[in-house]
Amino acid sequence: MYGLTIMLDPGHGGSDPGATYEGVYEKTLNDRLTKVLADKLKAKGANVVYTRKPGQDIRLELEDRTELANRSNPDLFLSIHHDSYYQPGYSMFYSSYRPNIETSGAYFKDDNGKTHHIIREEDGKAYYNQDGKEKYIVIKTTKYRVYDATPSFAAQIKDKSKKIADKSKEKIERMQKERKEKSKTTQEEKNIQKDNNQEKKNKDHAQKEDKNKKLKNNK
Ligand SMILES: [Zn+2]
Numbered sequence: 001m002y003g004l005t006i007m008l009d010p011g012h013g014g015s016d017p018g019a020t021y022e023g024v025y026e027k028t029l030n031d032r033l034t035k036v037l038a039d040k041l042k043a044k045g046a047n048v049v050y051t052r053k054p055g056q057d058i059r060l061e062l063e064d065r066t067e068l069a070n071r072s073n074p075d076l077f078l079s080i081h082h083d084s085y086y087q088p089g090y091s092m093f094y095s096s097y098r099p100n101i102e103t104s105g106a107y108f109k110d111d112n113g114k115t116h117h118i119i120r121e122e123d124g125k126a127y128y129n130q131d132g133k134e135k136y137i138v139i140k141t142t143k144y145r146v147y148d149a150t151p152s153f154a155a156q157i158k159d160k161s162k163k164i165a166d167k168s169k170e171k172i173e174r175m176q177k178e179r180k181e182k183s184k185t186t187q188e189e190k191n192i193q194k195d196n197n198q199e200k201k202n203k204d205h206a207q208k209e210d211k212n213k214k215l216k217n218n219k
Contacts, residue, residue: 002045007074009051010034011081014059019084029082031055037080049074062147063109070145088169108137108146118146 010030012018018026031054038048049072051065052058060068069077083091106118108126116128125136126146139146 001041005047005049005072005074006041007049007051007069007072007077008034008038009065009077009079010054011079013052014057016059019082021084026082030080034080066145066147088172106146
């Protein structure tokens, strides 16, 4: 990886914690993973740069991140997130110059700072609506930058990541089942113990009665 510049982009930061769960902030997890990744990449000789350094708790907007990426012009830009989802697994979004991807969420800002949503892309042109008319900007040569707030095309490795997700789901279900079985056995063991205790009590009681009877008879 010698000579390669890799830009790491830990998601969220500052007043934007990202996903939260029981006091854990996504931004903290993103920082931690970024740090681990940076060390590994550096050890392999890569030149690692950041949009914000891990531990640097500042809020960056999407435009700031894009601006930093364009300025550094890295070989690879890697955005790190720990999103919340209703089932365990991994998700990966990638863009290699947005080939044929869905444009929902993509926009650019004109000279007056007005946001225009892009309705489609074709032949290096991004089309948008203005006053009911369809207009376009040329993406590759334009001074305008196209931002994409919602990368919507899950990677080709979709199948692979689905397999991983299914596997971890299976594992979790297996663990839950095992835990249930275990607590069931402990409950059964407890019940047996209870029965034994009761038996012993009964026995003790009977022995006492016997003793009392004997004492009575001896009198
Ligand atoms: Zn996130």
